[in-house]
Amino acid sequence: MNHRVVANGTPLDNRFDNVARLALRAGYEPTIFGYTDQGVDPRTTTSENDQRLSTYQEVLPGFDRILNLSEPYPPWLEHLKQNGFDLKGDYNKALSTEPDRHEDLSISTFLTNEFFSWLDKQDAEEPWFTHLSYLRPHPPYAAAGKWAKQYLPDEVDLPITASETRHPFHEVAMNHAGTAAPKTERGLREMRAQYYGMIGEVDHHMGRVFAKLRERGDWQNTLIIITADHGDQLGDHGLKEKLGFFDVSYHIIGIIRDPGNPQTHGETITEFTENVDIMPTIAEAIGEAVPLQCDGQPLTDFLCGKTPERWRTAATYEYDWRHIYIDDAENGAAKNWPRDRRLERQHLTVRRTRDAAYVQFGDGSWLAFDLALDPTWRTTFDEPERVLALAQEMLLWRSQHTERTLSGMLLQDGGVGRWPEGVAWRNKK
Numbered sequence: 001m002n003h004r005v006v007a008n009g010t011p012l013d014n015r016f017d018n019v020a021r022l023a024l025r026a027g028y029e030p031t032i033f034g035y036t037d038q039g040v041d042p043r044t045t046t047s048e049n050d051q052r053l054s055t056y057q058e059v060l061p062g063f064d065r066i067l068n069l070s071e072p073y074p075p076w077l078e079h080l081k082q083n084g085f086d087l088k089g090d091y092n093k094a095l096s097t098e099p100d101r102h103e104d105l106s107i108s109t110f111l112t113n114e115f116f117s118w119l120d121k122q123d124a125e126e127p128w129f130t131h132l133s134y135l136r137p138h139p140p141y142a143a144a145g146k147w148a149k150q151y152l153p154d155e156v157d158l159p160i161t162a163s164e165t166r167h168p169f170h171e172v173a174m175n176h177a178g179t180a181a182p183k184t185e186r187g188l189r190e191m192r193a194q195y196y197g198m199i200g201e202v203d204h205h206m207g208r209v210f211a212k213l214r215e216r217g218d219w220q221n222t223l224i225i226i227t228a229d230h231g232d233q234l235g236d237h238g239l240k241e242k243l244g245f246f247d248v249s250y251h252i253i254g255i256i257r258d259p260g261n262p263q264t265h266g267e268t269i270t271e272f273t274e275n276v277d278i279m280p281t282i283a284e285a286i287g288e289a290v291p292l293q294c295d296g297q298p299l300t301d302f303l304c305g306k307t308p309e310r311w312r313t314a315a316t317y318e319y320d321w322r323h324i325y326i327d328d329a330e331n332g333a334a335k336n337w338p339r340d341r342r343l344e345r346q347h348l349t350v351r352r353t354r355d356a357a358y359v360q361f362g363d364g365s366w367l368a369f370d371l372a373l374d375p376t377w378r379t380t381f382d383e384p385e386r387v388l389a390l391a392q393e394m395l396l397w398r399s400q401h402t403e404r405t406l407s408g409m410l411l412q413d414g415g416v417g418r419w420p421e422g423v424a425w426r427n428k429k
Contacts, residue, residue, distance in 0.1 A: 001402050002295060004038070007348070009056040009258035010062075014041035017291045017421065019279045020062025023129045026286040033067040033115050034133025036060040036306060052100060063142045068115045069107070069135065096140040099194075103145030105203065108136050112205045116212055132209070136198045137232070139241055141190075143197030150223045151196040159235030163378040167359075167367055169348070176236040181235040188235040195234055219259065223285050226255040237377070239357040243319065245350050245367070246377050250317045255289035258285070258303045269302050272352075292408065292418055295401050314353040316397050322346040351394040356381075359391035368389075 005012050023030040038060045040052040046060040052058055058072035067075060071093035076089035080087060083105055087094045098106055109162060115132055115300045122128055142148065159181070162174060182188050206226065213219045231249050233239035242249040254273060257265065276296030283290045284298045322343040326332065335341070345362040355372040366388060370381045381387070419426060 006320040010157055011039045011041050012150050014044050017293055018059050018060050020278055022288055022366050024062055026130035030063050030129045031066050032131040033111055035070040035379050052073040066118050068389050079110055084186050096142050098142050098144040099148035105143030108134055108205050112208055123305055136202055137195050141194040143194050144201055147197035147201040150192040150200050153193045156192045160376045163239035179241055179243055179391040180240055181238050181240045192234050228252040261303045264305045272312050292420055314351055316351050318349045320347040351390055363407055391425055
C-alpha cells in the first residue's frame, strides 16, 4: 500500500529505507545470494540506455550481490555445463529437468554451496549479514533428483475443490493457462508431490546451513529468519501458482531462531504476524531504531516470551494485476492518467480475521467468507452488519497505515515529535 511496488517491474522509490540500508547503518556489509526482484527508480538513472530500465531483477539498494541467480541463472547453467549438462542457456529447461539429474546439481544445492564457499573466507570474529534467496519451491513443478520421488503422487493429499458459485475474477483465473490447475486427479497429485519434494530439499539445505553455523561457532550468535514471498494454490480452488485472495497464497512459513532467547525455542505463535514485521524485528535485534516508515511491528516480545500490549487482530494483504494494462499505446491506461483510472481498479485487498475474510475489489465488488463455519473459503455471507464491520476494519487499517515519515513531526520550537532518519546535523549531537 505504501511502497507501491504493485508488480514485477514496478520501480521501487529510492526514497524508501530498507533492511540492507538498516544493516549498513549498524556496521554490517549486507550480502545476498540469489535475487530480490527489485526495479530501479528511473529518477536515479542517467541514460535511456541504462539496462536496469529493462529488468525487474535488480538488487535491493544496499545489498552486495555475491551470487547472481536472476533469470537466466547464468552461474548455475555454467555449473551444469561443466558437469556435462549443456542447456544452451535454456533456464526453463534447466529447472524442468531437475528430476533427471542428481540432487547435488540442483539450483538449491548450488546456492548453498556458493554461500559456504563465501562464508569459509570470512573472519570468524567479524559479523556478517546475509540473505539467502532460494528460488525453490517454485514452478516449474519439478523437484531435484531423489526429491522428485520423495513423495508419491498416490499418497499426497488432494486440493480443496472450487465452489460452484465464483467471483468473475476467480472464474477468469480458473480458465487462464498460467493459473488454472490441472484438470485431472493424476495431474493434481503429481504437481503436489513435486512441490512437496521441493520443500523437502530446501528443508534439507536449511539443515546444512545450521550445521555449518555450528561448525563455525556462529550458532549461538546468529539470528535466523526463514520466510517466503508467497505460497502456491497447488490446485486449491481450481488454481495453481500464487494469485487472488485465498489465503493459501499468502499464509506462508515464518520461523525465527533468536539465540538470545532459548526459553522460547520451539514455541508456536498463533497471533497474526506479517512479513512487514521482519524489518522492525531485525532493527531491534541489531540495536537500530525502527524506521518510521515501517508498517510492521517488532516480534521481539514474542521472542522473549511476552505478550505484546497491543497487537493486530487480523492480517491484511493485497493483490494487483495492473501490469496487464500498462503499455505504450496512445490510448493505454498508463498514458492517459489521471483521467483513466483503469489501473487503479485492477487490485483487491483482503482483511482476514480468525472467523471471517472480507475481500474488496477495485471495481467495487466484494466477497465475505465465513471461516468459522467453513475454513476452506467456500462459504460466503452477505449479512449487512457483519459485512459493514469488516469493511470498516479495512478502512480503518488503511487510514492507520498511510505514509508517515514526516507526519509525526511539527516544525515548532526547533522541531518536535518523531524525527525522520537522514537529518545529518542532528545525528552528530
